[in-house]
Each structure stands twice: as structure tokens, then as C-alpha cells.
Amino acid sequence: MPHAAFNADFFWQDGAWRAGEAALGVTAGRFATTTRGERIGRFVLPGMPNLHSHAFQRAMAGLAERRGPGEDSFWTWRETMYAFAEAVDPDDLKAIATQLYVEMVKAGYTQVCEFHYLHHGPRGVPYADPATMSLALIEAAKEAGIGLTLLPVLYMTGGFDGRPLTERQQRFRHDVGGFVRLLERLAPLQDDMFTLGIALHSLRAVPEDAMRALLATGIAKDLPVHIHIAEQIGEVQDCLSVRGARPVEWLLDHADVDARWTLVHATHLTAHETDRLAKSGAVAGLCPTTEANLGDGLFPLAPFIDAGGTFGVGSDSHISVSPVEELRWLEYGQRLVTRHRNVAARVPEESVGTALWQRALDGGTRAAGADIGRLLEGARADLLVLDDASPLLAARDEADVIDSFLFAGNTPLVRDVMVGGQWRVRDFAHAGEEAIARAYRGVVEKLAAA
Ligand code: NGQ
Ligand code: ZN
Secondary structure, eight states: OOSEEEEEEEEEETTEEEETTSEEEEETTEEEEESOOEEEEEEEEOOEEEEEEOGGGGGGTTSSOSOOSSOOOHHHHHHHHHHHHTTOOHHHHHHHHHHHHHHHHHHTEEEEEEEEOOOSOGGGOOOSSTTHHHHHHHHHHHHHTOEEEEEEEEOOOSSTTOOOOOGGGGGGOOOHHHHHHHHHHHGGGOBTTEEEOEEEOOTTTSOHHHHHHHHHSTTTTTSOEEEEESOSHHHHHHHHHHHSSOHHHHHHHHSOOSTTEEEEEOOSOOHHHHHHHHHHTOEEEEOHHHHHHTTOOOOOHHHHHHTTOEEEEOOBTOSSOOHHHHHHHHHHHHHHHHOOSOOSOOSTTOOHHHHHHHHHHHHHHHHHTSSOSOOSTTSBOOEEEEOTTOGGGTTOOTTTHHHHHHHTOSSOOEEEEEETTEEEEETTEETTHHHHHHHHHHHHHHHHHO
């Protein structure tokens, strides 16, 4: 018998709304079938996975929006970010990440893929336990009640030419041996709410032989693999001149890129790369608000979907923490450059909102490597209840509720959130939010004063 059972007018299942005659049960944190249950609302959606996060960057959101001496770019932003990263210690990271993860859950994200490269202490001196920063993130996710896919990042060089890391990049550094030891330390901690994966920071940061060596190790064999790729034109040009191929092309030719892989950004693609990436089964990890904020460019969404590609969304630098905003701006970017409407819907009568939500669920779930993203028996019990009482949903039925949710809302419509069978947000509030915000404020004030 399930421990709890819920009913709603509509459950989002297999890419469509199902009238909730059958209730959803929850046993040991997973969905089970049952016949009757307590009514929790009108529209119940699976929670959205956030497939790309650098948690510490949340605390500097908004602090890199002032023009510098020359023309600003991704690379000048990166200097600001590096200066900020220097000061963050394990307790700071825990407080920042906990606040961020609470905000994520309230916004409708129920899993986060943390692309974690801030491993060591100042000047790259390892902590007594080299997993200290990783453990801070694991604790933060537990306290906020969000599922975590932790992706420790291998970071070795400062450019395609193999140049050594700068002073400020020392905290990111590993060799393959040390990196594998970190994975071995973290792997036994996995449970329903914590999945381990790996990341290569970028082709800039990982030489070819190190990539091969890591991917050949036993521990790395079945884990999700994430990599930043082709985000900036400068990176594409450097890759072409040193490796003789564009980044995505090079990776597809030199690694067994398949559904285990997530290529984060993949912004600058030729038509041929777009097609090959789509057919590889890898997830394109799109982060539209960060990509806009950093001046990256636009991903070729329509050709990628048409070639059968899979994508999900991430909040990356956390300039915004909202699946609604990521999906909305994913679509709006396409409209602005193509001068067409309803781009993500590829067949007549398809709703853009439902196409975006379902595709991002599928891609985010694949990227996270966890059994999530479905309101179906056996999956982890993660769900969102939309606010029936919102005027925005007046006279909206199941055909258009997700479009109104994604495109018309400025106040969030996510009223209640369950993760792993536990209510984390009820009536827009998270149980721990006040104490967590207080700790966060203390840390950010300390960092600002330093
Ligand atoms: C990062 N962020 O690792 O945090 C990167 C910037 C880099 C984004 N690419 C640094 N959005 O790529 O070298
Ligand atoms: Zn990133």
C-alpha cells in the first residue's frame, strides 16, 4: 500500500494531460499506482531538471553588469567571476548553494546537475579532505530538498595550446589520478537523491590524452558525462587552429558521444554538426538566460529538433533561476532571429509550451542520469502543482495551461512542490527558507566586505 495518495484533475503523463481518474500513490519516495487519493489541485506536472549549474555564481548575479574600460565580453565577465570565486570557502559554498537550491525548488526545478570545478582551497592547496567542496554541495542539496547530480569537473589546462592554468584557476586543477580518487570517494554516497556524474570543463581545459584516459577508467564508464562546448566564437576559432576541426565536430570524431553525454551550450554549430549532434543521442544543454547575459549567440533549435535532437535547460550562472524564463527565452530568441512565431512546435496544432516542457523534461532527465521526470509508477516522486487560483489560469483548460504558465506569467504559478515523495514547497513557501536566507545573507555580506 502506498504511504500517500494524491489526485488532481489532470496529471501530465507521457507528454499529454491525463484526466486524473487514477490517483498517484507514493511509496518510499517513488510513485506507485493506486485508485483513490487526496485532491491536490487541478494541474500537476513533473518537476523540471536543471541540467547546468555553477552554484557559487549565484552570489555574484547582477554584479557584472557595469561597463568596464573597453568593450565587455564573455571573457571580461569571466575575470569578474574568477575574482569572486577566489574568496568562496566551503561554508560559503554551502550557504550559497542551499539558498540557490531553495530558489530552484520554489521555481519548479526538482533536480540540479551541478557542474562543479571549485575543488581546492586558495592557490590550489587541496583541503584535508579533497572532497570538502563536493560535500558542501551534497549537504546543500539535502537541506534544500532537491535531487542532485554532482558532476565533478576535470580541469587541467588554460587553453587549446595546453598552456598552464593561471593563478586564479589553480582551485580547479586535477590530474586524472586525483580526479578518479575524488570520484571513488563520492560514488558510495549515491542514493535516490544523489547521482554522480563527471564533467570535462571544456576542450580548452582537457587535453586529448587525458580525456581518453579518464573515459577509459572503470569508474567513469557508465556515468553521465557533461562538457562545455562551442559557446563562444573565439573558442571555435582556437579549436580549428589547434585541433584542425570545430569543437563539436572534433568531439564527435574523437569520443563515443551518445545518450550518456550532455554538450552544454553547443551554440555555434554548422548544419552538419547540428545534424550529427542530434543523431548522436547526446543532450544539448541550453542555458538561454546565461547565454543571453554573456553574449554567446543562439542555438539552431528548429533544425536540431527536426533532426531528432534532445535538449534540456539549465540556469548555469543563475542570472535567472526559473525554468519558465529559460524556456520562454529559448523560444523568444528563435522568434527574434527567424521572425517567425511558435518555433519549438514543429507540427501543426502543437502547443509551444507543451513541446518545450516535455522536451526539456526528457533531455534534463537524460542529462541527470536519474529516474525522474515522469509521473509514472517507479519514478522518483517529484511533482509541481500549479496555482489554480491564479487569474492567469482563468478559463484555461488543459489545451493551453502550459502555454499560459510559460508565456504569460510574471508571478510564478508553481504553488506546491514535492521531491522524492516529500513536500518541499507548500503554498509557495519552503519550510527552511527563512533560516537559509539568513545564512546566505551573512555570507554574501562577508564576501562583499572582503
Ligand atoms: C564556467 N561558464 O566555467 O563557469 C563558464 C565560464 C569558461 C559559462 N561558460 C568559464 N557560462 O568557460 O572558461
Ligand atoms: Zn557552465
